[in-house]
Amino acid sequence: MVTAAxxxxxxxxxxxxxxxxxxxxxxxAPVELLIEALLAVSADLELDGVLRRTLxxxxxxxxAPHGMAAISGERAILYGESxxxxxxxxxxAGLITTVLVGRVPYARLHLAARADGSDFDSCDExxxxxxxxxxxxxxxxxxxxxxxxxxxxxxxxxxxRIARDLHDTVIQQLFxxxxxxxxxxxxxxxxxxxxxxxxxxxxxxxxxxLRVTIYGLRRPRRATMLGQVEALVEEYAAGLGFRPQLxxxxxxxxxxxxxxxxxxxxxxxxxxxxxxxxAGASAADVELHVSPAWTMLxxxxxxxxxxPGESGVLGSGLANLRTRAERLGGLLRICGxxxxxxxxxxx
Numbered sequence: 001m002v003t004a005a006x007x008x009x010x011x012x013x014x015x016x017x018x019x020x021x022x023x024x025x026x027x028x029a030p031v032e033l034l035i036e037a038l039l040a041v042s043a044d045l046e047l048d049g050v051l052r053r054t055l056x057x058x059x060x061x062x063x064a065p066h067g068m069a070a071i072s073g074e075r076a077i078l079y080g081e082s083x084x085x086x087x088x089x090x091x092x093a094g095l096i097t098t099v100l101v102g103r104v105p106y107a108r109l110h111l112a113a114r115a116d117g118s119d120f121d122s123c124d125e126x127x128x129x130x131x132x133x134x135x136x137x138x139x140x141x142x143x144x145x146x147x148x149x150x151x152x153x154x155x156x157x158x159x160x161r162i163a164r165d166l167h168d169t170v171i172q173q174l175f176x177x178x179x180x181x182x183x184x185x186x187x188x189x190x191x192x193x194x195x196x197x198x199x200x201x202x203x204x205x206x207x208x209x210l211r212v213t214i215y216g217l218r219r220p221r222r223a224t225m226l227g228q229v230e231a232l233v234e235e236y237a238a239g240l241g242f243r244p245q246l247x248x249x250x251x252x253x254x255x256x257x258x259x260x261x262x263x264x265x266x267x268x269x270x271x272x273x274x275x276x277x278x279a280g281a282s283a284a285d286v287e288l289h290v291s292p293a294w295t296m297l298x299x300x301x302x303x304x305x306x307x308p309g310e311s312g313v314l315g316s317g318l319a320n321l322r323t324r325a326e327r328l329g330g331l332l333r334i335c336g337x338x339x340x341x342x343x344x345x346x347x
Contacts, residue, residue, distance in 0.1 A: 047142050048077060051107055054099070054135040055079045061131065062124045064094060064111035071107045080112070095120050099132045101140045178203045205277050225255045228265055233286055236272040242283060244272070244299075250290035260345065263324060264288065264297055267341045270317045271299040280304055281337075294330075295345045300338040 051069045056079050059067050066080020094113030099106050109132065114120075178200055185196040226248060237243040255261035268286065275281050281303030289296045321341060322332040330343030 047139060047146070050135055050138045050142055051077050051099070052079070054131060055109060058097075058109055058111055058128055058131055061127050062095065062111060062120060063114050063118075065115050067109060067111040069099075069107050069109050072105075095124065095128065097128055097132050099139065100136045101143065102136075106136065106139055174203055174207050178207075225253050225261050225264075228261075229268065229286075229288060232265060232268055232272070236269075236276065239276040240272070240281070240284065244284040244286050244301075246286045246288075248288040248290075251292075252288060252290050254345070255290060255295065260295060260328075260343070263328065263343070264295065264341075267297055267321050267324065268299065270321055271297075271339050271341075274317060275299070275301050275303065278304065290345060293345060295343055297341040298338065303337055 051071065055067050055069045055077060058064065059079055064080075066078070068079070069077040071077070095109075095111040097109045099109065109128075111120075111128075181196050181200050181203070185193045185200070188196060229248070229252075230246060233244050233246050255264055272284075272286075275284055281301035284299065284301035287296070287298040289298075318332070318334070318339075321339075325332045325341055325343055328343040330341070333340040333342070
């Protein structure tokens with residue numbers, strides 16, 4: 001809503017900016033400025049930045065020498081060399097308008113009267129109305145951006161805390177347990193000692209898995225599908241001792257449109273975890289190929305692999321991958337050190 005402050009309006013004089021003889025001439029020049037102002041205001045995601053741009057644009061568009069944006073009675077943003085919060089807030093402004101976020105008032109813009117005393121007219125009010133509407137939308141976007149950032153920061157802080165706890169407490173306890181088992185092994189016979197040795201190997205594997213988890217917790221999440229795949233590969237590099245090579249083709253980002261992206265990431269995690277635990281590999285390749293019909297994830301390494309004839313007898317993790325693929329109308333194919341997970345793209 002735009003209102004005129006009391007005592008500041010006079011009838012337009014011929015030839016003045018308020019001359020209604022040629023409305024198009026009155027409005028055509030500022031319209032480009034209005035478009036530029038709308039674009040500038042809408043692009044800002046910082047609250048005070050939005051209001052500062054809005055106030056500056058309002059003064060330029062209307063010819064007001066200075067102005068003030070009062071935010072919920074808490075603080076004010078000023079524009080113009082002679083701007084002062086006191087006289088403007090006292091009601092001696094030429095134009096006053098409210099910036100609404102949704103239906104909630106967020107700020108009031110006070111524009112000083114023109115130096116020549118000429119009136120603000122309907123064109124000024126129309127442009128100012130368009131401008132503050134865009135500002136309200138931009139402020140709403142900025143508030144959502146701030147809230148999302150705060151939520152993301154809280155999640156990140158909690159992830160860091162969990163990672164510290166895992167590293168400082170759980171891994172240290174497992175390491176101490178491993179040392180105790182090594183000392184115990186020296187006091188036992190050959191058969192019992194072999195069982196302890198197997199337990200120590202399991203502990204080492206568990207600590208590798210935990211280090212991978214900790215590394216993943218401390219890394220920021222990536223919004224794109226390819227970014228998440230890359231992050232997962234980097235995450236497992238810590239436990240593998242090397243970084244798997246990644247290749248991809250096709251519309252990979254389309255996997256985010258449904259649940260298929262989550263299935264691909266879960267499958268890749270299990271495949272890389274299997275290499276960490278069992279393969280004894282020194283190199284690995286990850287391929288993700290997406291077509292309109294099929295999606296194929298291929299993971300292969302130079303480690304031990306599954307012996308020929310035994311691919312039908314899988315551990316629980318790989319068996320789950322087969323079940324996941326079959327439920328999606330696809331298949332899991334394992335040949336030695338190569339795993340192919342193939343499912344229809346249209347889920």
